[in-house]
Amino acid sequence: MSLNFNFSEEQRMLEDSVVKWAYAWLEPQMEHMYEKDEMPPDLFKQTGDLGINGIVFEEKYGGAALGYVETLLAYESIARVSNALSMTVGASQTLCFDNFRRNATEEQKMAVLPKSCTGEWIGCLGITEPNAGSDAMSMATRAEKKGDKYVINGSKIFITNGPVADFMVFYAKTAPEKGPHGISAFFFEPKKAKGFTCEKIKKWGMRTSPTGLITFEDLEIPEAQLIGGLNKGVAVLTSGLCTERITLSGCTLGSQRRCLEDSIKYAKERVQFGKPIASFQLIQGKLADMYCWYKACRWMAYSAAAYCDSLDHKAGGKGTDLDRMAAASLLFCGEMGTKIGLEAIQIHGGYGYCQEYGVTRHFLDQKLWEIGAGTSEVRRMIIARELMRDDFKSGL
Numbered sequence: 556m557s558l559n560f561n562f563s564e565e566q567r568m569l570e571d572s573v574v575k576w577a578y579a580w581l582e583p584q585m586e587h588m589y590e591k592d593e594m595p596p597d598l599f600k601q602t603g604d605l606g607i608n609g610i611v612f613e614e615k616y617g618g619a620a621l622g623y624v625e626t627l628l629a630y631e632s633i634a635r636v637s638n639a640l641s642m643t644v645g646a647s648q649t650l651c652f653d654n655f656r657r658n659a660t661e662e663q664k665m666a667v668l669p670k671s672c673t674g675e676w677i678g679c680l681g682i683t684e685p686n687a688g689s690d691a692m693s694m695a696t697r698a699e700k701k702g703d704k705y706v707i708n709g710s711k712i713f714i715t716n717g718p719v720a721d722f723m724v725f726y727a728k729t730a731p732e733k734g735p736h737g738i739s740a741f742f743f744e745p746k747k748a749k750g751f752t753c754e755k756i757k758k759w760g761m762r763t764s765p766t767g768l769i770t771f772e773d774l775e776i777p778e779a780q781l782i783g784g785l786n787k788g789v790a791v792l793t794s795g796l797c798t799e800r801i802t803l804s805g806c807t808l809g810s811q812r813r814c815l816e817d818s819i820k821y822a823k824e825r826v827q828f829g830k831p832i833a834s835f836q837l838i839q840g841k842l843a844d845m846y847c848w849y850k851a852c853r854w855m856a857y858s859a860a861a862y863c864d865s866l867d868h869k870a871g872g873k874g875t876d877l878d879r880m881a882a883a884s885l886l887f888c889g890e891m892g893t894k895i896g897l898e899a900i901q902i903h904g905g906y907g908y909c910q911e912y913g914v915t916r917h918f919l920d921q922k923l924w925e926i927g928a929g930t931s932e933v934r935r936m937i938i939a940r941e942l943m944r945d946d947f948k949s950g951l
């Protein structure tokens with residue numbers, strides 16, 4: 556019996572095409588767009604042409620019917636050039652549209668998903684609120700039933716793609732007295748809506764990925780735009796969290812790899828004391844550590860994705876092994892990614908601290924992955940909870 560660690564021919568071709576596109580199309584504009592903090596306007600059309608947008612969606616919706624391993628590989632490949640834009644694609648396609656696909660009716664899916672696959676529509680997902688971050692269930696956004704509509708009041712913060720979104724999935728309290736059992740999921744088209752505003756938030760990192768503070772003021776949504784059933788929002792929310800954490804690990808993996816590659820190249824080129832700095836053992840030690848951290852992260856993320864793809868329902872949630880594996884994947888990738896980014900800057904010295912090389916950009920983006928999609932502390936709480944489960948018996 557052998558253990559196969561190799562990607563298939565099809566997966567290699569996918570990686571190859573995305574990496575080639577990222578270096579040819581994204582790389583030349585990254586420095587300029589990062590400075591301006593603007594997303595390349597054609598980004599989603601481009602990823603649509605590459606076949607990434609609907610990578611796990613069924614073919615009838617315009618998707619490629621592949622798995623979460625391929626999604627992770629695609630996100631890692633984009634992030635070799637831009638962690639931020641990999642996150643923006645992931646926020647739209649995995650957080651928003653894939654979550655919608657898991658929970659919407661067939662009619663709703665037929666109306667929405669083809670537009671997401673072509674890149675005509677960009678999506679965003681609204682969970683976090685100004686006073687409800689890690690404690691997401693304490694959200695205050697209200698959806699009050701009035702006739703055959705819901706009237707929404709409240710706000711969402713840090714919403715990736717909020718300022719550019721054509722489609723939004725969000726959560727609101729439909730029965731506040733029931734706590735987490737009184738939350739429902741809704742969707743709507745922000746650009747056509749009255750009672751919706753979005754203010755762009757300035758960030759130090761993840762520039763080019765637009766982030767918004769959203770306000771709902773008497774926004775009216777037809778009852779038919781409720782997803783997953785009344786007061787069933789928590790099930791909708793948690794069903795997607797594992798695949799989000801696994802596939803978004805790709806954003807950090809791409810940056811890790813790029814930081815390592817750039818550091819090897821720079822260390823061989825940069826001469827001090829009459830020798831390339833790569834000849835100094837203290838620099839070699841950093842490169843060796845960066846390699847080990849990257850390889851360990853890769854194993855955690857891809858094994859979690861492969862495990863997810865092996866499940867019939869491809870979903871996690873409280874009390875599942877996938878919940879532990881997904882939280883561990885993003886926890887480890889996030890923290891190791893920051894360490895790798897810091898070492899890359901150190902190897903590049905003063906040049907690394909300036910904008911001439913991209914390692915600082917990768918580092919600034921990378922830090923987000925200890926915060927977004929549930930913080931490192933929250934991920935540790937999930938892992939520990941699952942390890943201490945009474946029925947925990949699966950192999951570690």
Ligand SMILES: Cc1cc2nc3c(=O)[nH]c(=O)nc-3n(C[C@H](O)[C@H](O)[C@H](O)COP(=O)(O)OP(=O)(O)OC[C@H]3O[C@@H](n4cnc5c(N)ncnc54)[C@H](O)[C@@H]3O)c2cc1C
Binds near residue numbers: 929
């Ligand atoms: C660039 C960016 C993009 C984002 N994109 C989205 C998006 O698209 N959609 C969306 O809904 N959200 C998004 N978020 C929000 C993100 O998920 C939250 O920032 C995150 O969940 C943490 O919430 P918070 O920032 O309110 O921190 P808080 O919850 O206030 O936490 C502050 C600190 O306290 C710690 N802490 C909190 N509770 C505990 C505890 N019980 N035990 C120990 N420590 C604890 C946290 O780990 C953290 O270190 C994004 C955030 C950023 C910065």
